Amino acid sequence: MISEKLLKELNKQINYEFYSEYLYLAMSAYCESLDLEGFSNFFKVQAEEERFHAMKLFDYINEMDGRVKLFAIDEPKTSYNSLLDVFEKALDHEKFVTKRIYTLADIANEEKEHATISFLKWYIDEQVEEESSFNKLVKRLKMIKDDSHGTYMLDSELSQRTFIPPTE
Ligand code: OFO
Numbered sequence: 001m002i003s004e005k006l007l008k009e010l011n012k013q014i015n016y017e018f019y020s021e022y023l024y025l026a027m028s029a030y031c032e033s034l035d036l037e038g039f040s041n042f043f044k045v046q047a048e049e050e051r052f053h054a055m056k057l058f059d060y061i062n063e064m065d066g067r068v069k070l071f072a073i074d075e076p077k078t079s080y081n082s083l084l085d086v087f088e089k090a091l092d093h094e095k096f097v098t099k100r101i102y103t104l105a106d107i108a109n110e111e112k113e114h115a116t117i118s119f120l121k122w123y124i125d126e127q128v129e130e131e132s133s134f135n136k137l138v139k140r141l142k143m144i145k146d147d148s149h150g151t152y153m154l155d156s157e158l159s160q161r162t163f164i165p166p167t168e
Contacts, residue, residue: 017054038159
């Protein structure tokens with residue numbers, strides 16, 4: 001059984017993950033508005049990943065005999081100044097989520113809640129990957145700047161991304 005304090009934060013995290021799904025769908029729609037289908041695809045797949053993160057928490061709370069609470073999802077930002085702006089905002093968002101996961105891990109540690117400490121390890125590792133992936137794309141977009149050829153090359157690369165549900 002998870003403590004009330006930890007349960008409250010885990011439920012809040014479900015909301016943050018669904019918000020992330022929404023935010024990345026908004027970013028996908030922005031890229032679509034620029035006719036950049038590869039970038040749009042990248043964010044659609046990212047949104048699917050976020051849904052997976054939310055549902056993994058949902059299932060964990062149920063498994064631990066806790067009560068899942070779903071809160072209203074905030075409206076995501078829908079307009080951006082450029083592709084670089086989108087990716088910089090996405091990277092900032094991932095840094096925020098990493099801090100949230102660390103807060104959860106701190107509470108689980110304080111409460112010596114070993115099952116949740118073990119469960120959160122997956123999210124800690126996942127955040128390393130998420131930040132790294134956005135960081136690399138921010139750097140590439142800075143190199144590309146206004147070069148349309150470079151933009152279309154990256155668009156074509158990102159069109160190949162598919163959602164593969166993690167097995168563990
Ligand atoms: Fe759920 O990792 Fe991104 O936000």
